[in-house]
Amino acid sequence: xxxxxxxxxxxxxxxxxxxxxxxxxxxWEQALALDERRREILTRVEAxxxxxxxxxxxxGLLMREKKTAEANALKEExxxxxxxxDGLDAELRTVDAYFEDxxxxxxxxxxxxxxxxxxxxGNQVVKEWGTPPTFDFEPKAHWDLAEKLDIIDFERGVxxxxxxxxxxxxxxxxxxxxxxxxxxxxxxxxHGYTEVYPPFLVREQAMLGTGNLPKFGDVLYRxxxxxxxxxxxxxxxxxxxxxxxxxxxxxxxxxxVANTPCFRREKVSAGKDVRGIKRVHQFQKVEMVKFVEPEHxxxxxxxxxxxxxxxxxxxxxxxxxVAIATxxxxxxxxxxxxxxxxxxxxxxxxxxxxxxLFRDFQARRANIRYRPEEGxxxxxxxxxNGSGLALPRVIIAILENYQQADGSVxxxxxxxxxxxxxxxxx
RNA sequence: GGAGGGAUGGCCGAGUGGACGAUGGCGGUUGUCUUGAAAACAACUGUGGCAGUGAUGUCACCGGGGGUUCGAAUCCCUCUCCCUCCGCCA
Numbered sequence: 001x002x003x004x005x006x007x008x009x010x011x012x013x014x015x016x017x018x019x020x021x022x023x024x025x026x027x028w029e030q031a032l033a034l035d036e037r038r039r040e041i042l043t044r045v046e047a048x049x050x051x052x053x054x055x056x057x058x059x060g061l062l063m064r065e066k067k068t069a070e071a072n073a074l075k076e077e078x079x080x081x082x083x084x085x086d087g088l089d090a091e092l093r094t095v096d097a098y099f100e101d102x103x104x105x106x107x108x109x110x111x112x113x114x115x116x117x118x119x120x121x122g123n124q125v126v127k128e129w130g131t132p133p134t135f136d137f138e139p140k141a142h143w144d145l146a147e148k149l150d151i152i153d154f155e156r157g158v159x160x161x162x163x164x165x166x167x168x169x170x171x172x173x174x175x176x177x178x179x180x181x182x183x184x185x186x187x188x189x190x191h192g193y194t195e196v197y198p199p200f201l202v203r204e205q206a207m208l209g210t211g212n213l214p215k216f217g218d219v220l221y222r223x224x225x226x227x228x229x230x231x232x233x234x235x236x237x238x239x240x241x242x243x244x245x246x247x248x249x250x251x252x253x254x255x256x257v258a259n260t261p262c263f264r265r266e267k268v269s270a271g272k273d274v275r276g277i278k279r280v281h282q283f284q285k286v287e288m289v290k291f292v293e294p295e296h297x298x299x300x301x302x303x304x305x306x307x308x309x310x311x312x313x314x315x316x317x318x319x320x321x322v323a324i325a326t327x328x329x330x331x332x333x334x335x336x337x338x339x340x341x342x343x344x345x346x347x348x349x350x351x352x353x354x355x356x357l358f359r360d361f362q363a364r365r366a367n368i369r370y371r372p373e374e375g376x377x378x379x380x381x382x383x384x385n386g387s388g389l390a391l392p393r394v395i396i397a398i399l400e401n402y403q404q405a406d407g408s409v410x411x412x413x414x415x416x417x418x419x420x421x422x423x424x425x426x
Numbered sequence: 427g428g429a430g431g432g433a434u435g436g437c438c439g440a441g442u443g444g445a446c447g448a449u450g451g452c453g454g455u456u457g458u459c460u461u462g463a464a465a466a467c468a469a470c471u472g473u474g475g476c477a478g479u480g481a482u483g484u485c486a487c488c489g490g491g492g493g494u495u496c497g498a499a500u501c502c503c504u505c506u507c508c509c510u511c512c513g514c515c516a
Contacts, residue, residue: 049485055497058496061445377473
């Protein structure tokens, strides 16, 4: 959520930002109009309340002095004011509801250095690491490799749960577990993150806090009878750890890492990427989340992004960092880098991490504040997050890049201690 | 799932319709005293909205939402969470 005061005072900058985002649907003009109307009513209703408050006190005094007739006359007058307040209150409530809803549907403002473009065609590769492997044979896609090795069971996944579900088996299941454990060990032991195990089902309020609702309910799974939503990423429960809290400045930055399943309806992309495990309804992901002071936002984004990239480097997987353009930026992000791994079989760059700075956008929604050491009062924290990393696509990259002519797959060295010393999946 | 009890400021805890944004204690900040510290004493010590350049004024907030009333922390309804007992269960 944006700061309404800032919106009032920077109407032009706001309009310019929405233009850059290529978003014609954001109800920012409605929000500003509703805000004006809201304040108008508020001023009037509060003046009436002040009048009624002092009148009511007067009634109390008169009653004590047994001046019943005067008290009754005053009661009648206050009753009339009360009716007027009720009328304005009802109007205020309606205006407020529309105002809140509009505010929740306005996207974040991009950072000044985000590439400006209408859509993803403006995304910029800002860094490349490693060399895509070359093969002296025809490299296979992971679905072929996995089927031959009998380590991913696509058919039974579909039998049990439908399309876009899969079963990891034997060495593939263990490879995923090895990756998760190694990721968590690196982040906690070397990068200063605290591991958490959060709920995978959350209340609507939590989804509103991170910005997944109200706009993106169509990609979420939910309980039909109760207020439970399945998390699409650990970002949701972990960011909400500190909802409605005031953190002491000395305890910032706070860095958390969590390994959770992620559930996504992937409704928008039906028919796309149906083969393999590139786009699925359920997958495991290790997610990093930070709460920081505003002045350290950008610096922490760089650190977070490096924390993710380092994993790819140590796995020996070629990757590139992509700066996402304004028109392709997610609703909540002020700036976002995607990390994409090269997959030598299907010859594609696969997004395995999105590292974002949200500034105070999520913190305003979730009411996460801190007390600055200097000065008084409270400020909203800045939140950040990024995957480190999403499992299925890392598995794809390992299978495809480390494949050998006979269809076997070499296990990256850093993972061998986590695989019981296994060197080759054959 | 059934029955009952509860939720008050950073923490503990009082308050059952009228001067209560809320007694008191703890904690915190500042000051006095002291060479310094402790102790003692004193003052201050919640969050946010609106109007105003400002001093300031005003409104809201006693778990969330709604209602009754001239007036609600206090009465009623509802939701959430916590506790006790019963049932069930990895």
